[in-house]
Amino acid sequence: MTRLEKLREIMRAQSVDLVALGPGAHLAWLTGVRPHGDERPLLFCVSGTGAAFLMPVLEAESARQQTDLPFHTWSDDEGPQAALAAVLVGLGAEKAQSIALDETMRADFAGLVQDALPKARRQFGASTVGALRMRKDAAEYAALKKAALVDDIAMRRAWSDMRAGMTEREVADLVRDSFKAQGGSVLFSIIGTGGNGAFPHHHTGDTVLKPGDAVVMDIGGNVDGYPSDMTRMAVIGTPPEGYLEVHAVVEAAVQAALATAKPGVKAHEVDDAARGVIEAAGYGDYFTHRTGHGLGVEIHEPPYITATAQVVLEEGMVFSIEPGIYLPDRFGIRLEDIVILRADGAEILSELPRDLQIIAEA
């Protein structure tokens, strides 16, 4: 069954008459088309009987090389309304009562569809295309596994060349160069040394790595369209006071989440497991984020592993397990692996141990 057929199946099950997607991950996953996205409305619309693009004429030639699906084009002087109406009539969706909109697309693209179908009930595509994307097939697993191994090498490269006196940014450059040398590209690298590590989304900057610093290293790259995302911890010389105890708590939280993550459990149970370990150790107030997020054509996608997530985990789902403890002005510790759920539990994609990496002081 093609992905489009699978989408129609889920549309029937949810009584959704029309799915409308903008340029982005849902569209890339569903059709393989990755059009240039700008302020010109570009939509892919799917009904029970057909599928067609609303396409700015400027993008038509380039997009045509990627797909044989039908186009309705519009030019800058016409505007998109008439072409969208033609798309809807062509799909038999001009009276759609229930629509699923790409939650990531521009608000005005969504507004265009809503204005064309003012009486339709609106839901977001996370419940249709997003639901399908959660379960990865063998080709997607292979792509994510490859990306994870490239990330392992980038992390090892950074460990082998980083040292006291370098800035966070210089460490990030090592990571970037390694991704590039392997034919990939860096998507992000959060290098947070010392107190900076206590901000989970720290912006890598000019802070110099000093002896005694703990360094959060959260790096991800893109390989053939699929991302990686991994966090490891390093210390420059001797760990700061209290570090090793807290590191052991985070590692125990990871292991608890790994042991819990199985088909049939709810996503929040995985969060509960990690959070429970951290709360029991007295650090509950310092674990300020969710335990994980899905990963596929996007770096963040469903399923989200939060304290309230009710989604039932299934075989083939891929997500991060990344609890952390952040002690203001002291250090932060996060350990992150990406897993795929197998029938019997979680398989870690990375082959790099989560052990603390000691960097020589000089």
Add this chain to the structure above:
Amino acid sequence: MTRLEKLREIMRAQSVDLVALGPGAHLAWLTGVRPHGDERPLLFCVSGTGAAFLMPVLEAESARQQTDLPFHTWSDDEGPQAALAAVLVGLGAEKAQSIALDETMRADFAGLVQDALPKARRQFGASTVGALRMRKDAAEYAALKKAALVDDIAMRRAWSDMRAGMTEREVADLVRDSFKAQGGSVLFSIIGTGGNGAFPHHHTGDTVLKPGDAVVMDIGGNVDGYPSDMTRMAVIGTPPEGYLEVHAVVEAAVQAALATAKPGVKAHEVDDAARGVIEAAGYGDYFTHRTGHGLGVEIHEPPYITATAQVVLEEGMVFSIEPGIYLPDRFGIRLEDIVILRADGAEILSELPRDLQIIAEA
């Protein structure tokens, strides 16, 4: 008057009770805050009496370093609804009847606001913040001028080092390196050689530049947060048959648009002027896009210079003039300059002539 005060003035004039912005250009222009944007709803809300952020707790520390404006934070396990309700009550906007939503933000961010205010009339921020952004102040002019001069140097660098046998991508690398060496970064570079130039949004690739090719070079960079965007034409050795005649038509179209662009005229009149020249020369079917777009914190922003644009141009507006003629399988020609409107007409930001550049064949 601050930008926030100017926004309140336009909100009063349009009877808009609430403006809601996501991470992006509107927010950066209005507040200077450039938060990390992901799937977690992050909004900046402005009412007649107040302004506050709906902020994921994970971003709060980092964003706090950029602004003193009030925050209502939400955590992954709480979700954003209650915090948004608190934002609206704090702003006296819990019964807003007319809202302006950032047209560029994620559809689900817009959906969150619409669900909180289901009876409010919706318009998009292009009519409020976007309208203000069209008229540039002296600091913005200086930033755009600087970016344009950096672009001039990048173009000259490419011209001096490019030659037959290089790929489009290698030419793009020259451009990228020049932006970087000047402290900026490349935003895009469309290098379209030979028949590739006939696609206005060609994806720069591995096509080799051959003697007799005309090369469309549309390059833009970022310098201190402001973009550049310029298109020039080069040929490798001898121009292809018919090239010089068509080049002269495009140049005449640019000059007609430049002569028309004055405060008080409507945007479509500028498009009419350029399009009229091209149609009169018999190439109307081959000018497949609008004449231009605004440029500011974003590379594409209002005013758009299209055949139907009714916006009245004002002093201080900045936009591109970039007519083109695209002859399938032969070549494309586009010439583009960014202008700022002065009381007496259009001032071009670039100081690089639009003359055809001849590249030696060997």
